Amino acid sequence: MTRRWYLPHDRTAGTALASGAVLMLIAALVVLLGPLESSYPAMEMDCEREELFVAGGTDVSLRSQRRALIRRWNEGRYPDGRPHPHATPVEVAESTDLQHSQIKAVQESGSCAYDVLIMDNTWTAQFAEAGYLVALEDVAVRDDFFPAALRTGEWEGEQYAIPFNVDVGLLYNREGATTPTAWPGLLGSGVAMQLSGYEGLTVNALEAVWNGGGRGLLTGDGRPSEEELRETVYPALVGMAPYARGALAASRLYGERESIEAFASGTGLMRNWPYVFSALASEPRMRDGGRLRFGVRALPGRTVLGGQNLAVSAHSPNPGAAQDLVEFLSGTGSQRLLFSCGGFAPGRYSALGLAPDRRSPAGVEARACSSLTGEPLEPGEADAPGPAQLAELGRAVVTALTRADPRPVTPHYSTFSSTFRDCVQKIFDRAGLDAHEFAEAVSASLDGRAASC
Known part of the structure; x- marks a missing residue:
């Protein structure tokens, strides 16, 4: 039996959605009424918080893996034993256009409502030039990121964002x-x-x-x-x-x-995009037992280099902790989970078993989600997709990356x-x-x- 996944109803998700509703209302007010005054009480109260808010689009990853990564952060600790500050995901909209307008409105208002931004990689120039982002220093293992994806987070010689997941046709x-x-x-x-x-x-x-x-x-x-x-x-x-x-x-x-x-x-x-593979792999119409009724390969010719980047808001009251969270979400362990459990193509070579000097699609390696999470399977259940199927997806992504171009870089x-x-x-x-x-x-x-x- 193929393992199928459903979005659980839990208190963490409920808190995220409730917090998101409040912040979405603020964004809507900014769009309709213009930037909020700095004396707006909710803004002042929010700015004294220690909690981190992560703003991005609707989590379309399989098994809501983006939320799962933030839960892992919340359960973790720093090397000195201190607990991580609690983080809450805020899903502002499903479409990229609405995500842009709502997040931009909040940033333009000067609000400290968001700490970490999950941005379409075309937003870097506009947000960096406008002063909405903090320049990131000491990015860990820079050469492990796919170079073209890392460049989408640069503006005028500074690194303002780093890849969360890549997209290619x-x-x-x-x-x-x-x-x-x-x-x-x-x-x-x-x-x-x-x-x-x-x-x-x-x-x-x-x-x-x-x-x-x-x-x-x-x-x-x-x-x-x-x-x-x-x-x-x-x-x-x-x-x-x-x-x-x-x-x-x-x-x-x-x-x-x-x-x-x-x-x-x-x-x-x-x-x-790549995330569709895992969604289809768990769809009964697209399976014959453990075999998939479809395949995937790189798009013929050139393709758009899409994807989402992680950035720290210039208005965050906790920029240091926000950058720690960005490094956690973009680290190899998180990227492997995002790929195997969530179906999103990672931004690092190491998440696919590759290295900067060993980039051949033939070398892609992948592990099943359950082997990464340690979550046991029920008798007769199997991961969908499995390791061989994930490796097929990984090879298609790596091949497509060699033919991928960014969209126009402009504010x-x-x-x-x-x-x-x-x-x-x-x-x-x-x-x-x-x-x-x-x-x-x-x-x-x-x-x-x-x-x-």
């Missing part, structure tokens, strides 16, 4: 489905993608640009010229448009959940993303958007200027 295939090895074949296959109007559309469209002749553009620190936007980026998106109106039409309604359901219900192929990323995907939708809809208008709008958005296609 993976290709999931059901048994019997033909797996394309090139990008055009993938688009024409009816693969389930994430093309509805949120950050997922930005990600999928960037991958289309990079694999459609625009490699190296709209990535990292490089700033494309308007000519490059007109003559290379725009044509790549125009080339994807017939697929968006044809084989990929259903995907225009899909976010991550919808694409997962489409795949589980019979769609042959799906582009999605104005949210402006860029909303403008870019608005333009992409108009291109898909044949709304009369020409290359010149596209280039002007995207270029302006990279500077933080409001623009529309």
